[in-house]
Amino acid sequence: MGLSQIGVTGIDLTSAEPGLQAWLAAGFHGSMGYMASHGLKRARPAELVPGTVSVITARMDYLPQGTAPDWVARETARSLLPGEAVVSVYARGRDYHKVLRSRLQKLQERIVQVIGPFGHRVFTDSAPVMEAELATRSGLGWRGKHTLVLSREAGSVFFLGELFVDLALPETPPVSAHCGQCTACMDLCPTQAIVGAHQLDARRCISYLTIEHAGPIDEALRPLIGNRIYGCDDCQLACPWNKFAQVSPLPDWQPREALGASSIVQLLAWSEAEFLRRTEGSAIRRIGHARWLRNLALAAGNALASDVLAPSEREKLQQALKPLAAHADPVVQEQAAWSLAKF
Numbered sequence: 001m002g003l004s005q006i007g008v009t010g011i012d013l014t015s016a017e018p019g020l021q022a023w024l025a026a027g028f029h030g031s032m033g034y035m036a037s038h039g040l041k042r043a044r045p046a047e048l049v050p051g052t053v054s055v056i057t058a059r060m061d062y063l064p065q066g067t068a069p070d071w072v073a074r075e076t077a078r079s080l081l082p083g084e085a086v087v088s089v090y091a092r093g094r095d096y097h098k099v100l101r102s103r104l105q106k107l108q109e110r111i112v113q114v115i116g117p118f119g120h121r122v123f124t125d126s127a128p129v130m131e132a133e134l135a136t137r138s139g140l141g142w143r144g145k146h147t148l149v150l151s152r153e154a155g156s157v158f159f160l161g162e163l164f165v166d167l168a169l170p171e172t173p174p175v176s177a178h179c180g181q182c183t184a185c186m187d188l189c190p191t192q193a194i195v196g197a198h199q200l201d202a203r204r205c206i207s208y209l210t211i212e213h214a215g216p217i218d219e220a221l222r223p224l225i226g227n228r229i230y231g232c233d234d235c236q237l238a239c240p241w242n243k244f245a246q247v248s249p250l251p252d253w254q255p256r257e258a259l260g261a262s263s264i265v266q267l268l269a270w271s272e273a274e275f276l277r278r279t280e281g282s283a284i285r286r287i288g289h290a291r292w293l294r295n296l297a298l299a300a301g302n303a304l305a306s307d308v309l310a311p312s313e314r315e316k317l318q319q320a321l322k323p324l325a326a327h328a329d330p331v332v333q334e335q336a337a338w339s340l341a342k343f
Contacts (some may be wrong), residue, residue, distance in 0.1 A: 001103050001110075002250045004158060005059040005151075006137030007172040011045040011052055011128040016133045023199075030203040032212055042062035048128060049121045049164045054171075056163040057131075057138040058107075059149075060100050061246040062090050062156050062253045076237050077224055081332075082303035083313050085264045085296065087284070088207070088231025092255035095283045099252045100124040100161040104207050108163060119166035124159070131160045142177035145197040146185035152178060155242035178241075185235035190224045194235065196324070205230035211287055216331050217298060219338070225262065226302055227294040230284055256282065264300050265313075266322040268293070290329040297324055298330065301339025318343045 017040055029035040035042075045052045068074060078086050088098060104122045112118070123129045132149050136142055140160070141151035148156040152175075186194040193204035202208040206228050209217050217225070236242055236316035258266065258278060270278065272289040284292070300317045303309055309317075324336035 001107050003058045003103055004061045004139055004154065004246065007057045007140050008169045009055050009057065009134055009138035009171050011055060013043040013130060013133055016130060017043045021098065027152060028201045030208060030213065032202065034297060042128040042130050045164055051119050051166040052164040054165050054167055054169040055134050056165060057135050057140055058104060058161045059140050060159045060161065061157060061248045062096065062159055063245050064093065064253045065245045065247055065251065066256060067247055072237050072242060075233060082227055082306040082309055083263050084227055084228045085267050085299060086227050087229060087259050088233050090119060091230055091283050092259040093253035094281055096159045097124050097126060097283065100159050103165050104161050120166045124161040129162055131162065134162055135160050136173050137174055139172040139174050142175055143198055144185065144239065145179055145183065146194055147198055147200045150241050153244060156236050156239060156243040157245035161335055182240065184238040184240065188238040189235055190226065191221055216334055220297055225298060227299045229299050264296055264303060265316045265320045268296050268300065290332055292334045293327065294335045297335040297339050298323060301342045304339060304342035314343065
């Protein structure tokens with residue numbers, strides 16, 4: 001199936017409900033209204049899919065084939081190249097929603113061949129499901145202090161998916177946590193979004209700001225985003241366990257042309273039509289061209305504010321930004337003006 005690991009857990013998540021309520025009450029979900037609108041259904045699988053008795057969980061590693069052993073050092077170094085546009089590793093290939101959902105559906109079909117038809121529903125980051133909670137309860141790993149699931153065999157460089165079933169299956173036991181006293185992810189987060197162990201304030205998270213957040217980005221946070229234009233891997237790059245990250249056997253995560261390594265200037269030149277063409281079948285497409293330009297314009301402003309960019313590169317960035325000052329989207333306009341002021 002191309003899946004890296006599977007586990008099984010029950011559906012009683014009542015002990016996780018207070019933490020979910022407290023997180024929402026603190027406003028840590030930011031503008032992700034859907035997190036609050038579904039309420040506690042997120043912690044009650046049988047309410048989401050009536051008849052659910054067990055949940056089969058799956059891990060799918062996504063480190064691309066051919067990844068160098070020193071990939072963490074290489075990715076970390078990219079943040080020091082102000083003119084380069086950095087896309088999170090997971091988003092450089094195909095849309096993980098489609099790939100993992102398809103693989104889980106095939107798993108369901110294989111089970112049907114053995115036992116006959118049964119009630120089921122597949123999820124991959126696509127519904128009110130407490131994925132990390134289900135993953136840790138089924139032994140796929142433990143919850144790291146950055147809130148991601150960590151595995152001794154695979155670090156955190158993997159996707160999670162679930163198959164809700166109406167079958168009573170034997171559960172796989174959870175594993176113990178192995179973060180110890182380490183706070184590397186908390187210490188190295190550029191925006192200090194990890195406000196406490198296992199507590200993430202999405203409103204400060206670069207992944208949230210560049211993907212989920214639709215409006216202007218807080219000016220105090222803009223310089224901290226650097227050259228990250230879609231997502232952020234910093235808490236994963238800081239984690240010692242990711243020296244065990246596994247290369248995927250699937251070709252789906254190979255970086256697409258331009259998404260693996262491109263300059264901000266190159267990507268600013270994409271028309272909306274080119275953006276749609278190059279991101280077809282990619283998770284990036286869902287943010288739309290305007291938000292893509294906002295992110296690039298912000299990164300361009302940070303590059304212009306740096307003191308390591310060559311004069312010729314500064315000039316190119318300024319010229320690429322100028323047309324955005326008259327963009328139809330006011331958020332893009334404002335971001336372009338802020339960035340041009342850095343020239």
